[in-house]
Amino acid sequence: MKILIAGGGIGGLTLAGFLQRNDIQFELAERAPAWAPVGAGIALAFNPMRLLRELGVADHVEAAGHAFTRGVISKADGQPISDADLSDLAARRGPTIALHRAALHDALLTAISPDAISLGQGVEQVAEKSEGVEATFANGATSNYDLVVGADGINSAVRSSMWTDVDRRYSGYTCWRLVVDQASGVNEPWEMWGRGRRFGVVPIGPKRTYCFSTLNAPPNSDAMRNIGLKRFREMFANFGGAVPGVLAALQHDDDLIHGDLEEVRLQSWVNGRVVLLGDAAHAMTPNMGQGAAMAIEDAYVLAEELASDQPIDAALSAYQSRRMPRVEAIQRQSWNFGRIGQWESGLACALRSTLFRLVPASAATKRLEAMLAAPI
Ligand SMILES: Cc1cc2nc3c(=O)[nH]c(=O)nc-3n(C[C@H](O)[C@H](O)[C@H](O)COP(=O)(O)OP(=O)(O)OC[C@H]3O[C@@H](n4cnc5c(N)ncnc54)[C@H](O)[C@@H]3O)c2cc1C
Numbered sequence: 001m002k003i004l005i006a007g008g009g010i011g012g013l014t015l016a017g018f019l020q021r022n023d024i025q026f027e028l029a030e031r032a033p034a035w036a037p038v039g040a041g042i043a044l045a046f047n048p049m050r051l052l053r054e055l056g057v058a059d060h061v062e063a064a065g066h067a068f069t070r071g072v073i074s075k076a077d078g079q080p081i082s083d084a085d086l087s088d089l090a091a092r093r094g095p096t097i098a099l100h101r102a103a104l105h106d107a108l109l110t111a112i113s114p115d116a117i118s119l120g121q122g123v124e125q126v127a128e129k130s131e132g133v134e135a136t137f138a139n140g141a142t143s144n145y146d147l148v149v150g151a152d153g154i155n156s157a158v159r160s161s162m163w164t165d166v167d168r169r170y171s172g173y174t175c176w177r178l179v180v181d182q183a184s185g186v187n188e189p190w191e192m193w194g195r196g197r198r199f200g201v202v203p204i205g206p207k208r209t210y211c212f213s214t215l216n217a218p219p220n221s222d223a224m225r226n227i228g229l230k231r232f233r234e235m236f237a238n239f240g241g242a243v244p245g246v247l248a249a250l251q252h253d254d255d256l257i258h259g260d261l262e263e264v265r266l267q268s269w270v271n272g273r274v275v276l277l278g279d280a281a282h283a284m285t286p287n288m289g290q291g292a293a294m295a296i297e298d299a300y301v302l303a304e305e306l307a308s309d310q311p312i313d314a315a316l317s318a319y320q321s322r323r324m325p326r327v328e329a330i331q332r333q334s335w336n337f338g339r340i341g342q343w344e345s346g347l348a349c350a351l352r353s354t355l356f357r358l359v360p361a362s363a364a365t366k367r368l369e370a371m372l373a374a375p376i
Pocket of ligand 1: 122123279
């Protein structure tokens with residue numbers, strides 16, 4: 001079986017690692033000429049951590065990151081409305097780890113033979129031919145495969161080549177991510193909810209803090225893309241907690257990594273001998289911190305099905321049936337949670353604070369645990 005993995009992000013690298021463990025040959029083509037993972041920090045809950053342990057890279061991830069024992073949601077001024085003690089959950093299921101994305105890539109790369117990876121090798125398009133799936137690369141070269149896996153992210157070229165019916169929607173809010181030297185007082189993840197905007201701080205190892213912020217805004221806005229530090233600081237000027245320290249620590253406009261938050265839904269992730277995983281198949285809003293987790297689970301399940309004794313088509317179909325209902329439920333929950341987080345009217349925000357104070361954080365944690373611990 002000749003397999004091409006298009007994209008060496010979190011999903012593509014995890015798939016490569018699991019295929020290698022199962023002695024299945026593959027080639028991985030990554031568009032970027034060198035590893036320079038876009039983004040800032042990332043949190044990995046116990047569900048992907050369990051799989052990364054199976055892959056043999058969890059120790060690297062834990063050593064590079066920070067384990068949570070608590071998660072707080074507060075009003076913009078820093079007054080908590082939900083304060084979850086996660087220590088029991090961590091003891092039962094294992095910790096949630098937050099780390100820099102570059103460190104996660106480094107950890108995943110330890111599970112893959114470098115010979116299988118081609119950097120600077122963008123996949124332009126794929127097409128089904130009688131002799132297999134033909135992939136055309138950015139340098140004009142073509143090659144045929146028995147199976148192509150599109151792990152090439154939300155703007156997937158593999159998906160564009162073979163899928164026409166793509167439901168891609170903008171969430172209504174845009175996002176900036178950044179990393180600063182450790183902000184004082186940030187020992188646990190803390191998300192502050194204002195009116196139509198949020199600011200989150202997450203420790204990622206001993207010396208650094210990852211932050212994300214959102215704002216209700218029109219899609220694809222040049223004003224948001226080129227916001228600049230001055231305007232960015234003004235937007236979050238009335239936030240308390242660690243935010244003033246973070247805003248003061250920013251030095252350059254390009255410390256801010258901007259992107260609109262969108263979702264992708266498809267009727268099917270399989271088209272002949274081409275299959276999608278991760279954001280290419282089902283990009284989701286980041287409100288549950290589960291996008292990469294789902295890409296890692298996809299990779300695990302796809303490798304398991306490909307390694308079992310069955311025809312490729314049956315393996316692809318089993319992959320989709322095992323993954324789609326779970327991913328769609330988490331995607332939906334993330335979308336709904338984000339909408340509440342982005343409420344703008346003063347009355348709605350006051351109601352939101354009251355409701356969050358009334359529901360014990362332990363009940364929300366139990367519900368989340370049940371969802372994430374379900375067998376995959
Ligand atoms: C603000 C924000 C915060 C988030 N926080 C979390 C979190 O805390 N926890 C979590 O689990 N998830 C989180 N996510 C989601 C997570 O980042 C994504 O779901 C995850 O990165 C998807 O992995 P992927 O491998 O599918 O795609 P990507 O990470 O996008 O990787 C795609 C790869 O393919 C390459 N590529 C692209 N096009 C081509 C091509 N044509 N040919 C070859 N290679 C190509 C790219 O260079 C890249 O390396 C967050 C997302 C956002 C936006």
